[in-house]
Amino acid sequence: MSTTSYALLGLLAFDVAEGENEAEATGLTGYEIKQRADRTLRFYWVSPAMSQVYSEMDRLVRLELVDPSDEKAGKRKTRRFSITASGLTSLQTWLSESDTDFPTLKHPVALKLLMGGLLGPEQLQTMLEKYREDLALRQADLTEVRAQLGDDETLRYPALVAEWGLDYYDAEVEITNKLIKKLNRL
Amino acid sequence: MSTTSYALLGLLAFDVAEGENEAEATGLTGYEIKQRADRTLRFYWVSPAMSQVYSEMDRLVRLELVDPSDEKAGKRKTRRFSITASGLTSLQTWLSESDTDFPTLKHPVALKLLMGGLLGPEQLQTMLEKYREDLALRQADLTEVRAQLGDDETLRYPALVAEWGLDYYDAEVEITNKLIKKLNRL
DNA sequence: TGTAGCATGTAAGCCGTTACATGATTGA
DNA sequence: TCAATCATGTAACGGCTTACATGCTACA
Numbered sequence A, B: 001m002s003t004t005s006y007a008l009l010g011l012l013a014f015d016v017a018e019g020e021n022e023a024e025a026t027g028l029t030g031y032e033i034k035q036r037a038d039r040t041l042r043f044y045w046v047s048p049a050m051s052q053v054y055s056e057m058d059r060l061v062r063l064e065l066v067d068p069s070d071e072k073a074g075k076r077k078t079r080r081f082s083i084t085a086s087g088l089t090s091l092q093t094w095l096s097e098s099d100t101d102f103p104t105l106k107h108p109v110a111l112k113l114l115m116g117g118l119l120g121p122e123q124l125q126t127m128l129e130k131y132r133e134d135l136a137l138r139q140a141d142l143t144e145v146r147a148q149l150g151d152d153e154t155l156r157y158p159a160l161v162a163e164w165g166l167d168y169y170d171a172e173v174e175i176t177n178k179l180i181k182k183l184n185r186l
Numbered sequence C: 001t002g003t004a005g006c007a008t009g010t011a012a013g014c015c016g017t018t019a020c021a022t023g024a025t026t027g028a
Numbered sequence D: 001t002c003a004a005t006c007a008t009g010t011a012a013c014g015g016c017t018t019a020c021a022t023g024c025t026a027c028a
Helices: A003-019 A030-039 A050-062 A085-097 A108-114 A121-149 A153-185 B003-019 B030-039 B050-062 B085-097 B108-114 B121-149 B153-185
Strands: A066-073 A076-083 A104-106 B066-073 B076-083 B104-106
Touching: A003 A030, A003 A050, A003 A076, A003 A085, A003 B108, A030 A050, A030 A076, A050 A066, A050 A076, A076 A085, A108 A121, A108 B003, A108 B153, A121 A153, A153 B108, A153 B153, B003 B030, B003 B050, B003 B076, B003 B085, B030 B050, B030 B076, B050 B066, B050 B076, B076 B085, B108 B121, B121 B153
Parallel strands: none
Antiparallel strands: A066 A076, A104 B104, B066 B076
8 A cells, every 4th residue: 555545545534524523424536535635635745646546446445445335416426435444443553653754855946956057047047936936826725725724623633734834835935035045146 | 758867867967067177077887876866866856776777877878868888897897877968958958948847745744744633642743753853864964965065166056956955954844843832732 | 705885787566647538517 | 508527437658666686896
């Protein structure tokens, strides 16, 4: 099981937590899982392709960590996935017993900066400014995510992670500004 | 050509830059490329496996962006790779004309924090403290890299990237401390 | 004499993406 | 009626890692 498998399993665990006080936890469709991943996981893990969401669900169902339930609303067939008891314990075991890898960063801006000597100073400048703009977009996205999470207790940790992400982006903006200043001095 | 291909090509470009005033730029062996990648690329891109270094070199040679030269010192056969003129222009084109993707972050600590509700507060604490320790190790490694780069003009950009990396880790430490404080208040 | 480092590769396999294919439902 | 969104999947492939296999060289 890859980390992404557990990440998706984790999304299903939240679905249960949210649904506790409702009549039924009906689970999530593959499509909904993808949407949730795009709102949270994407900022600090991955945004899996739809096709991967479905193949991961197949795997989790095979391992009985997830329960599928077919649903027919009109002519449309959808499968809703929900985490099983076994899935929940498996997730908890992973959370507490697997060792937590150091983060992996793939930073094309830094990579190109390394070879800055082969690039004109104006081109470097342009690249860094474009990066600042991209950062601003990301910040806006994440700010909205944070706002929508609210102060609900069940979403305390997702909110915490969103705040962490905002701090992260703030730091990245500062570092980029510092770098631009340094380059201007050369 | 993947970004990693260009990254390795970039390492060979530095070899030329360094060797300019020497008798000959003899190129780098696969083993040396791996070592250089581990000292620089690893912090903000990847640390390719040895097997990947060799297969990337095969590809670059096939594309004539890199020149191999066999060498026999005693009974030992080594291949040294050096960047061709075509390889250098190809690298420059990539640097200036490809669009620079937004960084990709895979942060297992943040991922597990998301599911913090399934984990005890002490376990979260332990995880974050372990992360701080890992960060300290990384900082030490990168500090040494920065020191060894010196203030040589040919290594100005690598030095700049190393400094950027140190700022990045500093920020990460601060953010982690802030997070630990927040968790303690809960 | 043996171990750590230097040096090069092949094969298998996983993770993940892109491209392709299909069809239902909602609302402008 | 047409486009956007919802919904599900298969096939091919690229990138990268792990495991395996081989052998030289320096040095303790």
